[in-house]
Amino acid sequence: xxxxxxxxxxxxxxxxxxxxxxxxxxxxxxxxxxxxxxxxxxxxxxxxxxxxxxxxxxxxxxxxxxxxxxxxxxxxxxxxxxxxxxxxxxxxxxxxxxxxxxxxxxxxxxxxxxxxxxxxxxxxxxxxxxxxxxxxxxxxxxxxxxxxxxxxxxxxxxxxxxxxxxxxxxxxxxxxxxxxxxxxxxxxxxxxxxxxxxxxxxxxxxxxxxxxxxxxxxxxxxxxxxxxxxxxxxxxxxxxxxxxxxxxxxxxxxxxxxxxxxxxxxxxxxxxxxxxxxxxxxxxxxxxxxxxxxxxxxxxxxxxxxxxxxxxxxxxxxxxxxxxxxxxxxxxxxxxxxxxxxxxxxxxxxxxxxxxxxxxxxxxxxxxxxxxxxxxxxxxxxxxxxxxxxxxxxxxxxxxxxxxxxxxxxxxxxxxxxxxxxxxxxxxxxxxxxxxxxxxxxxxxxxxxxxxxxxxxxxxxxxxxxxxxxxxxxxxxxxxxxxxxxxxxxxxxxxxxxxxxxxxxxxxxxxxxxxxxxxxxxxxxxxxxxxxxxxxxxxxxxx
Ligand code: GLY
Ligand code: MN
Ligand code: MN
Numbered sequence: 001x002x003x004x005x006x007x008x009x010x011x012x013x014x015x016x017x018x019x020x021x022x023x024x025x026x027x028x029x030x031x032x033x034x035x036x037x038x039x040x041x042x043x044x045x046x047x048x049x050x051x052x053x054x055x056x057x058x059x060x061x062x063x064x065x066x067x068x069x070x071x072x073x074x075x076x077x078x079x080x081x082x083x084x085x086x087x088x089x090x091x092x093x094x095x096x097x098x099x100x101x102x103x104x105x106x107x108x109x110x111x112x113x114x115x116x117x118x119x120x121x122x123x124x125x126x127x128x129x130x131x132x133x134x135x136x137x138x139x140x141x142x143x144x145x146x147x148x149x150x151x152x153x154x155x156x157x158x159x160x161x162x163x164x165x166x167x168x169x170x171x172x173x174x175x176x177x178x179x180x181x182x183x184x185x186x187x188x189x190x191x192x193x194x195x196x197x198x199x200x201x202x203x204x205x206x207x208x209x210x211x212x213x214x215x216x217x218x219x220x221x222x223x224x225x226x227x228x229x230x231x232x233x234x235x236x237x238x239x240x241x242x243x244x245x246x247x248x249x250x251x252x253x254x255x256x257x258x259x260x261x262x263x264x265x266x267x268x269x270x271x272x273x274x275x276x277x278x279x280x281x282x283x284x285x286x287x288x289x290x291x292x293x294x295x296x297x298x299x300x301x302x303x304x305x306x307x308x309x310x311x312x313x314x315x316x317x318x319x320x321x322x323x324x325x326x327x328x329x330x331x332x333x334x335x336x337x338x339x340x341x342x343x344x345x346x347x348x349x350x351x352x353x354x355x356x357x358x359x360x361x362x363x364x365x366x367x368x369x370x371x372x373x374x375x376x377x378x379x380x381x382x383x384x385x386x387x388x389x390x391x392x393x394x395x396x397x398x399x400x401x402x403x404x405x406x407x408x409x410x411x412x413x414x415x416x417x418x419x420x421x422x423x424x425x426x427x428x429x430x431x432x433x434x435x436x437x438x439x440x441x442x443x444x445x446x447x448x449x450x451x452x453x454x455x456x457x458x459x460x461x462x463x464x465x466x467x468x469x470x471x472x473x474x475x476x477x478x479x480x481x482x483x484x485x486x487x488x489x490x491x492x493x494x495x496x497x498x499x500x501x502x503x504x505x506x507x508x509x510x511x512x513x514x515x516x517x518x519x520x521x522x523x524x525x526x527x528x529x530x531x532x533x534x535x536x537x538x539x540x541x542x543x
Pocket of ligand 1: 333364375457475498
C-alpha cells in the first residue's frame, strides 16, 4: 500500500513539476475575452459570428503537419487545438434552464487513447478554467446543436478555404463541423458574388440583348482580373452564346442571381478582425518584441559564424537554433537563406546550395514566439567584406530603408514609405547606370515595403494611415538576377534589408535594430569570433 502511495505521490510530483516547466507567458485569458468583447461590440443587432479553428493538415500517409491554430481563432480564444468552433452572439441568449450566455466554445473531446498518442487536450473543463469560457461543449455537440442560424439577421463567417480533410477517423473534425454548419445555415457559395462578378452581372442585366457583343468583350477583360469567373458556367455560356433565345434565357438567369438574399456574410469578420488586430496591445507588444529581438540576435550570431564553406541549410540551422535556445516554438514562415542569384528569388526556401562561397547571402527569417512572428532580413557578404558593387547596391537599399522608416509617423499614409523608398531606389539605380531613367518601370524592386506583423507574418490590416502601436515592416530590396539587362558586374546581387518598426507618439522605433544594418557595422560584426568556429563535427564522407 505504502509503495502505491509513494508511486502515486511521485507521479503527482512529476506531473506538477513537468507542468510547471512549460511556458506560461502566452497571452492571458483576459486578453482573449476582451477581444471577444471588442468584436461583439461591433456586431449589429441580432447577429451571430461563427469562427472555425484550423484543421489538422496531412503531410504524407499517416504523418500530419505540425498543427498551427488559425490566428483569428487564437486571437479570440487562446485555444491551441484543432477541431473547434467559437460562437459569439451580439446579445445575451437564454438556455432552457434560464442560464444566460453570449458565447459558446466547442472543443475537442477528451480522449485517453488519442491523448496518449498525440498529447493532452484541454477538454470542456480545461477550456473553462484555462480560457475562461463559461459555456463550453464538445465539438460533436455543434453538429447536433439547436442553433437556428436562420433566425439571425446576419451570420458572420470567414471565407472557407475548403481544404479540410475528412480523415474518417474522427466524426467531429473541422471538416464535419463545416459540413454541418453549411447544412444548418443554408450556406451556398453561389450566393456570394465577388465585386467584379457583381459589376458584370449588373452590366448584363442593364444591357439590351442586341448590344451583348460588347458585354462579351467586357467579360473577357474581367476574366483577366478574376480568373475564378471561368467557373461560372452561365457567365461563360453567355460570353460565347450566338443564339438570341439562349442569350435571353441566360440573361434572365444571371439577373435573378443578383436578387439572391442571404443572411450569411463573409466579409464582416475579416475586415473587423483586421481593424482590431492591426493595433497591438501592450500584452501583444511584449511577445512580438521578444520574437523580433530573438530574430535579430539570430542574425547577429550568423554574422559572426558565417564562412564561405558553409551551406545555406547550415546557416538556416544556426538561425533556428538561436530561436529554439530562446524557447521560440516555430519559425513564423519558411526561412529564406539565399546566396548570390538565389537571393534574387523573393521567397526562396529551398536553401540547398552546399557552399555560399564569396557571395552575398540574403537571410529573411522570423522567430515565432507564443504565436507572434517577427520578419527580419539581413544581406551580408559570406567572406565578411562587401565588394565595391555589392556595397553600391547595398547603400541604395539602406538609404531607401532609412528614408522610408522616417515616414512611420502617426497619420501618415501607410503607402508613403513604399513611395519614398521607390524614389530612392530609382535614383540610385539611375546614378549607377543600371536603369536609363528614374521614371522607367523596372523589375529590380518588385515588391512593396510595408506590411503588418503579429500573429501572422503578413498580419491583417486595413492599410489606411499609421496609428500608434502598429508594428509594420520596412523592407526595400534590389534584385538583379543573372542575365539582367545591365552590366554583368551587377548580376547575382540580391539585397533586402527588413526591419520591424513600431509606430509611437514619439516617432518610429526600430525593434530589430540589434542586428547591424550598415555595411561598416556588418563587417565589424562578421570579424568577431563565433562560438561555432570551434564546433567541428566528424566528416561522414571520410573513409
Ligand atoms: N518574409 C516575408 C516577407 O518579408 O514579407
Ligand atoms: Mn516582410
Ligand atoms: Mn521577410
